[in-house]
Amino acid sequence: MDLRQLGHLIAVAEHRSFSAAARALHTVQSNVSTHVAKLEKELGVVLIDRHSMQPTAEGQAVLDRARRIRTELQAIGDDIESMRHEVSGEVRIGCIGTTGRWMATPLLGELGGRYPLLRPVLVDATTTSLAPRVLDGDLDMAVVNTPVVEAGLETEPLFDEERILVVPGDHPLTGADTVDLATLAAHEVMLTPVGTTFRDALDQELAATGLQLQAAAEVDGLRLLASLAYQGYAPALLPASAVSGYPEGDWSLVHVDGLARRSVGLVRNRRTTPSMPVTATRDVLLDVVREIAPRQPGIHVAIEPRATLEP
DSSP: OOHHHHHHHHHHHHHSSHHHHHHHHTSOHHHHHHHHHHHHHHHTSOOBOTTTOOBOHHHHHHHHHHHHHHHHHHHHHHHHHHHHSSSOEEEEEEEOHHHHHHHHHHHHHHHHHHOTTEEEEEEEOOHHHHHHHHHHTSOSEEEEEEOOOOTTEEEEEEEEEOEEEEEETTSTTTTOSEEEHHHHHTSEEEEOOBTBHHHHHHHHHHHTTTOOOEEEEEOSOHHHHHHHHHTTSSOEEEEGGGGTTOOOOSEEEEEEETOOOEEEEEEEETTSOOOHHHHHHHHHHHHHHHHHGGGSTTEEEOSOOOOOOOO
16 A cells, blocks of 8 residues: 555545546556555555546545545645745635635635745535535635534634614615514514525524514525625525625614624645644734634634733
8 A cells, every 4th residue: 555546546536537637646547546446455445436437435535534544644744844944835724605705815814924925725515515625635624614523623703793684775674773583473584595505503493482584585695695785686685794884775684682692714735734834824823813803893702812911
């Protein structure tokens, strides 16, 4: 068993064919097939089902460890380079889109200022797609909705966010600071569709009170939902992150009394040791949240304040 065999196996699993894996590795298909076959012969099992091109149960077990090995090897190089010179290397950060809207620019700016040789890669996706990529080693960390029920991930709280109404200027609720659940249920509001995490959590909370939301429209996408509300189509119920950063206009933000806050945290693979670049990036990200999050409406920071030395 050697690293090339493991690398070729990962490529086949990720690209779903030997030919695509060969193109990604800049080699020929026969070379990839030979490395995977040698690994299978040594272990005495089939690792890739040649019909479905999916990993077998044994193949998945090998892949889980192979991806962690790949992550650790990259971390070795990044650590040594960072110890000899400045902190450098690639750090892959996942982030849910609503949070990324207000956090990405200050995060990239602060990383560039502190660690100019660092190469951050931002990935915008949903919690359900980001969490597995952190487990696979494809991402070093991710900002996601929590809790994430996965034993292989460790979670660090970042902030809690309210559910807030964006109300067009000509709506009866315009100008209200806060509404209760009964008032909310009496008006049609735009929502995400049934089956989405945000909507299902809302429906469950209101069902406990005997109330039900009236959907003016169902829009699968929080950013599009916010945009429609700001353009005056109808009120929209959104997480606080989704309402941050929009320009002034003929609309108002109304807090909803009685809804639980949504939690956001930073997840990382607990089975790997973070490299120096990853640790440095995590520290900068926490500093950015401490500094920027309190300025966003409806967001409540959950990070401990940075420790200060006694004079």
